Amino acid sequence: MTLWTAAEAAQATAGRSTCEWQANGVSIDTRSLQPGDLFVALKAARDGHTFVAQALEKGAAAALVSHIPEGLDDSAPLLIVDDVQAALEDMGRAARARTQARVVAVTGSVGKTSTKEMLRDVLSAQGRTHAAEASYNNHWGVPLTLARMPADTQFAVIEIGMNHPGEIAPLSRMAQPHVAMVTTVAAAHLEAFDNIDGIAHEKAAILEGLVPGGTAVLNADLDTTPILLAKARAVGAAIVTFGRNGDYVLSDVTLSDACTIVRAQAGGDNILFKIMSAGRHFAMNGLAVLAASVALGADRDLAAHDLARWQPPAGRGTRETLLLDSSDTDLTLDLIDDAFNANPTSMAAALEVLAAAAPRDGVGRISKGRRIAILGDMLELGEDEAEMHRALADLPFVHDLDLIHCVGPRMHAMWDALPEHKRGKWCDTAQELADRVTRVIDAGDVVLVKGSKGSKVSLVVDALRRAARPKGRKTKDS
CATH class of the missing domain: 3.90.190.20 (Mur ligase, C-terminal domain)
Structure with a gap:
């Protein structure tokens, strides 16, 4: 299925395409590039322009560049823009604008990627679902995830992370989520902040990107929960909380050798679900997933059942x-x-x-x-x-x-x-x-x-x- 045509990408980026081409995917790494991908020549640890010729040899449909790389000319399939990073962001915004998908954005000091993968699993059973690969949650990972999103996506899961103040809000505005979740606030990347409250304010910034009428799914059990709630009220979000005292109440967690049994209540209903991996933190993440799924319009009981299919990503338990x-x-x-x-x-x-x-x-x-x-x-x-x-x-x-x-x-x-x-x-x-x-x-x-x-x-x-x-x-x- 065609993801981007030359004309669509040129329009999104205000760039110039050297010829007609069609891309089935978007890649920033020649090692994982698939034939038919648009190769994005980002400047990170190394300048991606150095690898454009290699990408084309491997079957890339075209390359997104800021200049014609050495050894090539304008007969090569190129999309030439002023700034490659800015162009990738423009493609992410354009991809978000052309889809009717219900979007959830996830952040938190702990559990972002695990929760994102839980959401991918449970939502995939209820509609065409697109989610970030690995931990693609930064200034290039979020626009790349959006740029890869097919137009017919029904649910999208976007992970948003940070190392320093001011990183989350612009990424959330790019994603324009219908639901924004904060899994927890803890002492991570603390050297970039004055205290834990500073981290909470940065995590709460994910709510700035919510579409009108959007929902904030927030951890109710934190010392910094009042900061999250205040931000949600300030942006006019609907609020759903989870935890020992939330709207989704965690009643009991039983850890066995290799699984977690969770009992909870929501709206007067008893909820029972199993996660086939041990971890009290997985129970909390699973409860948040149920709250987010309902806010996205998915079926809660089916989501609870499908949580049993999930297991932690590599290196995360x-x-x-x-x-x-x-x-x-x-x-x-x-x-x-x-x-x-x-x-x-x-x-x-x-x-x-x-x-x-x-x-x-x-x-x-x-x-x-x-x-x-x-x-x-x-x-x-x-x-x-x-x-x-x-x-x-x-x-x-x-x-x-x-x-x-x-x-x-x-x-x-x-x-x-x-x-x-x-x-x-x-x-x-x-x-x-x-x-x-x-x-x-x-x-x-x-x-x-x-x-x-x-x-x-x-x-x-x-x-x-x-x-x-x-x-x-x-x-x-x-």
């Missing part, structure tokens, strides 16, 4: 079984890969999941299965980062863990505060622990790996996978 010895299929461990990001709130949630996990006894060298955490630095926390790391040792879930290995200079504060019998290895870098990780795990263990992406603790995950063979996930694939 995915659970898999690794076979440690191909000659003995009983010699396995369970890996919880949560190595994509971390802050104090998400660390606590992940440690609760590990505490609820069930190791297996009698299968390894040690004979007793263990709950083992491998934790990397939490980044961008500001001047109180040392205390935030140390305080992790005081979490009640630590009592149920057997060993905690720590990675990075910041995480040394937690390591120092741990009881000696729970203190595993401390390494300055993730590579150091990755090189020795097979010596600190055993069959029957459940191993959580979590840290900020910049801590590179995912190297430990990679090392575990290289040393073993995936036997199969313990949770159902979506």
Whole structure:
């Protein structure tokens, strides 16, 4: 299906097309480009104009450029504009304007991507649904997601993130959501803000893009909830809250080894749903998804049923079984890969999941299965980062863990505060622990790996996978 013609893209961007072309998709990376894509030559870490010839050789329909790249001339299929980033934004706005889709925008300090994927799953069962790939939630990710949206989309899910003040509002105005959700407000990217209230004001800015009559779906359980509510009232939004005391009330959460059972109420109705992955935070996100789905016009009961199809995206709590010895299929461990990001709130949630996990006894060298955490630095926390790391040792879930290995200079504060019998290895870098990780795990263990992406603790995950063979996930694939 044609996504963009040369004439449509030229009109959207006020650019000049060198010839007629039709694109079926939009790409910013030659490594993932598909034949028929429009290649967008963004200037990021490297200038995308350097890769235009390669993109065309791989079958790109055309390239969006600010000048004719070296080695090409105007016989090449090009859309020439003044500024490529601005043109991508213009295409995003044009794509949003030509669709009748019901749009939901999601932000929050924790849970944006998981909630976006939950919404993708439940809405896909009720209409043609378009959603951001991976964590495409920044100044190029949001317009790229919009520019990729087919005109006949019925539901669209847009994730919006931030690192600094002033980033969310313009992206929300571009998306023009019918529903805007704030999953939570927590100490993430705190070094760019004076305090947690500053983060709340920035998250609340997602409401500035709401279409008239739009709905704000807000977490009711936060110290900063009044900031979110005040913003919603200021923009004239309808307000739906979720949490222990919200319009959607979380009544009970039961964590088992590999699933979460959630009981809730809304509008006098009892709601029961299951998520095939353990996590109290997933229960809250699922409740928010139900509230947003109803605000979009979807069926709540069907959405609740379909939440059971969802599982966490890679690196965000995915659970898999690794076979440690191909000659003995009983010699396995369970890996919880949560190595994509971390802050104090998400660390606590992940440690609760590990505490609820069930190791297996009698299968390894040690004979007793263990709950083992491998934790990397939490980044961008500001001047109180040392205390935030140390305080992790005081979490009640630590009592149920057997060993905690720590990675990075910041995480040394937690390591120092741990009881000696729970203190595993401390390494300055993730590579150091990755090189020795097979010596600190055993069959029957459940191993959580979590840290900020910049801590590179995912190297430990990679090392575990290289040393073993995936036997199969313990949770159902979506």
